[in-house]
Amino acid sequence: MRFAMNDHIQAVHEPPIGEVKRWAAARSVEGPPLIDLCQAVPDYGPPPELLAHLHAAVDDPLTCRYTPDEGLPEVRQAVCDRYRRRYDAKVQPDQFCLTVGASAAFWLAMLVLCQAGDEVILQLPCYFDHPMALQSLAIRPVYAPFGEGQRGLPDPAAIARLITPRTRAILLVSPSNPTGAVIPPDLLRELYFLARQHRVALVLDETYSDFIEGMPHDLFTLAGWHDTLVQVISFGKSYALTGYRAGLLAAAPAFIGQALKLQDTMTVCQPRITQLGLQYGLERLDDWVTANRLMMALRHDRFVTEFARPGNRFRLVASGSFFAWVRHPFAGRTGREVAQKLALDAGLLTLPGEVFGPGMEDYLRLAFGNIRDQAIPEAVGRFRSAG
Numbered sequence: 001m002r003f004a005m006n007d008h009i010q011a012v013h014e015p016p017i018g019e020v021k022r023w024a025a026a027r028s029v030e031g032p033p034l035i036d037l038c039q040a041v042p043d044y045g046p047p048p049e050l051l052a053h054l055h056a057a058v059d060d061p062l063t064c065r066y067t068p069d070e071g072l073p074e075v076r077q078a079v080c081d082r083y084r085r086r087y088d089a090k091v092q093p094d095q096f097c098l099t100v101g102a103s104a105a106f107w108l109a110m111l112v113l114c115q116a117g118d119e120v121i122l123q124l125p126c127y128f129d130h131p132m133a134l135q136s137l138a139i140r141p142v143y144a145p146f147g148e149g150q151r152g153l154p155d156p157a158a159i160a161r162l163i164t165p166r167t168r169a170i171l172l173v174s175p176s177n178p179t180g181a182v183i184p185p186d187l188l189r190e191l192y193f194l195a196r197q198h199r200v201a202l203v204l205d206e207t208y209s210d211f212i213e214g215m216p217h218d219l220f221t222l223a224g225w226h227d228t229l230v231q232v233i234s235f236g237k238s239y240a241l242t243g244y245r246a247g248l249l250a251a252a253p254a255f256i257g258q259a260l261k262l263q264d265t266m267t268v269c270q271p272r273i274t275q276l277g278l279q280y281g282l283e284r285l286d287d288w289v290t291a292n293r294l295m296m297a298l299r300h301d302r303f304v305t306e307f308a309r310p311g312n313r314f315r316l317v318a319s320g321s322f323f324a325w326v327r328h329p330f331a332g333r334t335g336r337e338v339a340q341k342l343a344l345d346a347g348l349l350t351l352p353g354e355v356f357g358p359g360m361e362d363y364l365r366l367a368f369g370n371i372r373d374q375a376i377p378e379a380v381g382r383f384r385s386a387g
Contacts, residue, residue, distance in 0.1 A: 009136045016128055016355040023343040031347050035379045038349035040177065040322045040367035046240045047288055050280050057276045067269045069260045071098030075275045078282040079248065085286070089220030094253040097260060098270040098278070101245035102207045102234035107133055107266075108249055108259040109203055109230050110169075114139045119166045120203075123154045125325065125356035125363070127177045127205065142167070143357055151181045151318035152325070156190050160198075169201040169230075170194070174216065175208045178356050178365035180300075180320030185217040192219055196228040203230045210238040211293050211321045226252035237322075237369075238289050239281035244274040296321070296369060299376070303368050306380040314364075314383045322369035325353075327362050334361045346382040 020038050045051070057063045070076065076093040083089040099105040106129070114120065116138035122130060124146035131141045144159050146152050159170060170191060174183040183191075188204075195202035209216045219229050231250035236242040247270070249259055263269070270278075281289075300319060307316050313329035328338045335352030342348040342364075353363030371379060 006136075008138050012132050012135050013355065015132075016351055020339065020343060020349050020351060023340050024349055027344045027347070031345070032382070034347045034349060035375060035382070036349045036370060037366040037368060037379065038351055039370065040237075041242050041370050042237060042240045042292070043370045043372055044240055044292070046277075047285065050239065050277060050285065053280045054273065054277050057273060063272050063276065065272060067272050067275060069097075069264050069269050070256065071096070071270055072272070072275050072279075075279045075282075078279045082282045082286075083220060083250075087215060087220040088218070090223070090225065091220060091250070092253075095226060095250055095256065097249045097251075097256050097263065098275060099247035099249055099263065100267045100270055101236065101247040102205065102232050103129060103133075103247070104245075104263075104267060105232040105234075105247045105249040106130065106203075106205065108262050109201075109232060109251070110134065110137060110139060111262050112255060112258045113168045113201055113203075113230075117166065118168045119164060120169045120171050121159055121162050121167060122171050122357070123152065123159075123173070123176075124358075125152060125176075125178050125353065125360050125365075126171075127173050128351075128355040130171060130173075130205075131357065139168075140166070146357075146359070148317055148327075152176060152179045153181055153183060153187065154191060156187070156194050159191070160194060163198050163200065167198070167200050169203045171203045171205070173205040173207070175212060175321040176318075176323070177208065178323050178351070178353075179318035179325040180323035181318045182212055182216075182320055185215075188217045188219060192222075192228060201230050202228055203232065205232045207232075207234045208237060208321045209233065210235075210289050211296055213293065213297075226250075226255070230255065235278055235281065239277065239285060241274070241277055241281070244271070244277055246270070246274050246278045299368060299373055302373060303376050303380070306377055307383070309380075309384075312380070312384045314386075317363070322367050324366040324368065326364050326366060328364055335364055336361075339364055342382075342386055346386050348379065348382050348386070 076096045119140045121142045123144045233248045235246040315327045318325045339352040351365040353360035
């Protein structure tokens with residue numbers, strides 16, 4: 001090419017799931033059938049009644065049109081109602097902006113909060129898209145250390161030591177992607193008040209929160225929660241609508257107003273068809289979501305039981321929700337080398353630990369949300385053989 005490209009973006013590693021899928025495409029056809037533990041998507045589809053609702057909506061010409069940038073009023077009201085059921089939340093519709101997936105909500109949050117050269121604290125191991133986005137924007141990721149004994153849960157004292165005049169946010173993910181660990185409500189509250197004390201945002205990504213039993217935390221019950229808390233969330237996993245990109249940003253009305261300036265220049269609005277599907281789910285599918293949470297909990301428990309059987313040299317460090325975080329047994333080899341060998345030789349697709357932050361080369365992320373219960377023994381058996 002005869003023109004320059006952005007140096008910050010060129011320095012970012014390529015999307016890791018695409019890299020792993022290419023390994024799979026290059027493997028011998030004589031190998032064992034693939035077991036995909038790479039991408040965290042539900043193996044089930046939306047309920048038939050939701051699909052029928054979307055099918056009928058497609059026939060309405062209005063479905064083809066834009067909505068307000070922040071989303072349809074009735075959908076944001078449905079979000080409010082669900083938050084009041086789920087979180088006992090003190091919320092209003094003007095505290096929500098519907099986005100194209102949680103990824104767009106995250107970009108909006110970071111662009112409103114930060115300028116080039118600012119810092120955001122991330123807990124290791126961290127979801128790979130977050131540092132990729134920050135580095136693209138010339139925002140410095142500052143990594144809170146990973147403690148195996150704490151399953152990667154954040155340590156408020158360690159995070160406090162990382163706060164500088166350039167810090168704009170503490171970024172947390174619960175349940176964690178990649179470890180699956182859930183931050184306990186009391187710990188989240190402590191981190192909320194730490195952020196409040198230092199006048200920085202607590203940005204909380206809760207993409208998998210519908211797979212937590214009970215109320216995930218009480219932050220939305222606090223008076224003035226939006227003075228400190230910014231939430232990023234997706235309902236794609238909740239309603240098996242991952243391709244519809246049903247994301248959400250929750251924050252102060254003034255923050256949402258700034259985010260809408262950016263949304264208008266990027267995507268304008270969440271697609272109307274997505275909003276119609278989201279509204280249906282928010283209003284009618286609480287029991288369906290609960291049933292899937294229970295199913296995933298059973299799947300997780302079976303996976304953990306199988307993984308702990310004798311003869312497996314891969315060690316489970318943390319797990320929960322859709323994920324397991326494991327230490328591989330091959331000293332001196334990177335996670336990428338091990339993950340590629342597992343893909344080519346054992347037909348197991350996993351993600352290497354180093355894409356989840358510096359110093360994570362000894363680990364792999366397994367996503368078992370998209371494999372059926374009956375495939376779990378075979379998947380774990382391949383780890384035992386590879387070890």
